[in-house]
Amino acid sequence: ATMPPLLSAIANAGRHGVLVKSAVAMERLGEIDTVAYDKTGTLTEGTPRVIAVSPESPESPEPGFGERELLTLAAAVEHRSEHPIARAVTDAARERDLRLPEAYDFTSTPGRGVTATVAGRRVEVGAPARLLPARAQPDDGNTTVLVLVDGAPVGRLALADRPRPDAAAAVADLAELTGTPPVLLTGDGPAAAAGMASAVGIADVRAGLLPHEKAAAVRELTEAGRRVLVVGDGVNDAPALAAAHTGVAMGRAGSDLALETADAVVVRDELAAVPRAVRLSRRARRLVT
Ligand code: ADP
Ligand code: MG
Numbered sequence: 001a002t003m004p005p006l007l008s009a010i011a012n013a014g015r016h017g018v019l020v021k022s023a024v025a026m027e028r029l030g031e032i033d034t035v036a037y038d039k040t041g042t043l044t045e046g047t048p049r050v051i052a053v054s055p056e057s058p059e060s061p062e063p064g065f066g067e068r069e070l071l072t073l074a075a076a077v078e079h080r081s082e083h084p085i086a087r088a089v090t091d092a093a094r095e096r097d098l099r100l101p102e103a104y105d106f107t108s109t110p111g112r113g114v115t116a117t118v119a120g121r122r123v124e125v126g127a128p129a130r131l132l133p134a135r136a137q138p139d140d141g142n143t144t145v146l147v148l149v150d151g152a153p154v155g156r157l158a159l160a161d162r163p164r165p166d167a168a169a170a171v172a173d174l175a176e177l178t179g180t181p182p183v184l185l186t187g188d189g190p191a192a193a194a195g196m197a198s199a200v201g202i203a204d205v206r207a208g209l210l211p212h213e214k215a216a217a218v219r220e221l222t223e224a225g226r227r228v229l230v231v232g233d234g235v236n237d238a239p240a241l242a243a244a245h246t247g248v249a250m251g252r253a254g255s256d257l258a259l260e261t262a263d264a265v266v267v268r269d270e271l272a273a274v275p276r277a278v279r280l281s282r283r284a285r286r287l288v289t
Pocket of ligand 1: 187
């Protein structure tokens, strides 16, 4: 028997680096008319590096609290997290040969950050706008995380991440395929979001979003009649992936929850695999109908 077009398309997509989970998912990929991207790990390589460690000088918690102490506390907590930011912070600590104290009662809140008890003190590391919402935040275009000890800010870490080499080309390709401007949905701050968006050619930027707010943005587009493709990788993207017409997860560094929630997974680590899969779907649909 000849293979039904959607099944051959699934096999083909697999050869092109995209694992599509069902014939329905394969069909829906070709129906999308708008693409919403996550930033960290999706448009970026997802391997940020710590580029600055800045203790909050005037109100330092104790004398001698400097860069090493700040990084040690942050890394002790991040040691327990799988977020790309966490990996950057623990790598920075390892490069400086810092010895990390034990962290207890670790909790992680997607879109916000992480917290644990270290040496009897509650340490929080996360998004400045979430941890200290009342305070104006300096925003220099880098991803910045704030460190609090027992609720008081003790410093910040700045991180830099690079766009994927094929991000701008894949975004442009999908924009041409859909004919509508793409959207960026990110939990990161407005300046870091705007910098990355302009680097890859996205004008519609929505920053500072919690996971349920990413999903709400997708539903809003859906209610306006759009069929939204969400491309994401994190735990924080799972609600948006579920709300999408079709959800695609970046597989290499993607969280288990994102991979389970998505309709398709990019197994070859290239964003350009996404427009390829959309084309294969459209071709198969023309054969089906
Ligand atoms: P994105 O949407 O760009 O993938 P996330 O929603 O994963 O970003 O994270 C949004 C923000 O939440 C980050 O920019 C950071 O400030 C904070 N955050 C999330 N997880 C962590 C963590 N493990 N350590 C520090 N900050 C975190
Ligand atoms: Mg992400």
